[in-house]
Amino acid sequence: MSTILDIDGVNKTFGGLHALRDVHLKIEQGETHAIIGPNGAGKSTLLNCCIGRLIPDSGSVTFDGNNMIGMKAHDINHAGMVRVFQTPEIFPDLDLLQNVMIPALAKREGTFSFNPFKTLAKEKAIHDEAMETLADFELDKFHNKLAxxxxxxxxxxxxxxxxxxxxxxxxxxxxxxxxxxRHDTNRTIDLLKSEKMSNMTKVIIEHDMHVVFSLADRISVLARGHIIATGTPDEIKNDQKVKDAYLGEGDDE
Ligand SMILES: Nc1ncnc2c1ncn2[C@@H]1O[C@H](COP(=O)(O)OP(=O)(O)OP(=O)(O)O)[C@@H](O)[C@H]1O
Ligand SMILES: [Mg+2]
Structure with a gap:
């Protein structure tokens, strides 16, 4: 296996708050890697440091062999590191089909600086792929509804x-x-495990342990800005530090 994302010694502070402390994490090609940890542990901050929304105070982020620090968010996205946000970032006033066609067009053009409406009308191949993708997510029946x-x-x-x-x-x-x-959660688990997505390298931040243990090949646990453990689901379940910091809370097992 080769490393696709190498987070090396990342620190991030917000004023007096040390949100990430010397974070080291390697994501291997093809794996599904879950990052878990209590609220405020620094999980979203870590992702934001990877995708160019935040600049770490120190440390490096190497994706596919290239240093990402200082790169603009849309260039990182174009390089192939795509984040789905904690709060959905969709275009609410466009229909579902347009929502899915726009990132596909932006990927092809390498920029968002195009007239999506003019281009949308002409793009049969992208239109067809967008409809197919909506169908994969059982959303095709809503394709002309506003998002x-x-x-x-x-x-x-x-x-x-x-x-x-x-x-x-x-x-x-x-x-x-x-x-x-729960029903939608289970559908999402099935989708992430489906043929189209199962081989894609994924990093998943999740609080729902059913989701984590259904999907993850490896798990890292973040607590107060530190990675306190990385391992297989079984290793993490049995790790005393993890039980103390997170999983074991209120649980006698
Ligand atoms: N832009 C910001 N400015 C100031 N403080 C921030 C900022 N972003 C995050 N923080 C703080 O950094 C810490 C880590 O936040 P972060 O959002 O990364 O946690 P999280 O692990 O994603 O939590 P949750 O599980 O609730 O989503 C928190 O104490 C949070 O209040
Ligand atoms: Mg978060």
Missing amino acids: GSISRGDKRRLELAMGLIQHPTLLLLDEPTAGMA
Whole structure:
């Protein structure tokens, strides 16, 4: 296996708050790697440092052999590291089909500086792929509905579709099932395990342990800005530091 993302000694502070402390983490090609930890542990901050939304105070982030520090978020996205956000970032006033076509067009053009409406009308290949992707996510029946009008679970799946259509090398998912009912959560698990997505390298931040243990090949545990353990699901379940910091809370097992 080769390392696709190498986070090396990353520190990030916000004023007096040390949100990330000397974080080292290697993501291997093809794996699904879950990052878990209590609220405020620094999980989203770590992802933001990888995708160019935040600049670490020190340390390096190497993706596919290239240093990402200082690169603009859209260039990192174009390089193949795609993040699906904790709060869905969709275009609420466009329909679902347009929502999925726009990232596909942006990926092809290498920029968002194009007239999406003019281009959308002409792009049959991208239109067809967008419809197919919506169908994979069981959203095709809503393709002409406004994205702002669909349920929260459907919005999250729409955002996943918008990520997938960019054919990412590495997909970063920040709480992909947050706010979903169990039925929608299970559908999302099935999608992430489906043939189209199972071989894609994924980093998943999740609080729902059912999701984590259903999907993860390896798990890292972040607590107060530190990675306190990395291992297989079984290793993590049996790690005393993890039980103390997170999993064991209120649990006698
Ligand atoms: N832009 C910011 N400015 C100031 N403080 C921030 C900022 N972003 C995050 N923080 C703080 O950094 C710490 C880590 O936040 P972060 O959002 O990374 O946690 P998290 O592990 O993703 O939590 P959750 O599970 O609740 O999503 C928290 O104490 C948070 O309040
Ligand atoms: Mg978060």
